[in-house]
Amino acid sequence: MRAMSTPAPSSYYQRHIFFCLNERKSGEESCARHDAQRGFDHCKARVKAAGLAGPGKVRVNKAGCLDRCAGGPVAVVYPEGVWYTFVDEADIDEIVEAHLGRGEVVQRLLLPPNVGR
Numbered sequence: 001m002r003a004m005s006t007p008a009p010s011s012y013y014q015r016h017i018f019f020c021l022n023e024r025k026s027g028e029e030s031c032a033r034h035d036a037q038r039g040f041d042h043c044k045a046r047v048k049a050a051g052l053a054g055p056g057k058v059r060v061n062k063a064g065c066l067d068r069c070a071g072g073p074v075a076v077v078y079p080e081g082v083w084y085t086f087v088d089e090a091d092i093d094e095i096v097e098a099h100l101g102r103g104e105v106v107q108r109l110l111l112p113p114n115v116g117r
């Protein structure tokens, strides 16, 4: 079994983080209502500034609804499949430095497993 910080041999990126930026027009909870765009923009800038961006390293991507809206804003890191929720830029900094940079899961920001739409 591979360690969590070891990418699959064929991976183009070592890690991929997807941010839901969806806004649900129905008035239901959605990540866009909780400043998801700001978290995404900050993550992208921090990954680039840290020299983590690019092939063999990290890719930061926008996503549509990931169907876990009640915990929004949410982001998920692959290949580990670790789900996060965040409040501010300091939270994003911690995800970038610990998980994207060193492969260490940020326990305090984990999205509880039972959170769905």
Ligand code: FES
Pocket (backbone or CB within 6 Å): 020, 021, 022, 023, 024, 029, 030, 031, 032, 064, 065, 066, 067, 068, 069, 070, 072, 074
């Ligand atoms: S709106 Fe973000 S997970 Fe659904």
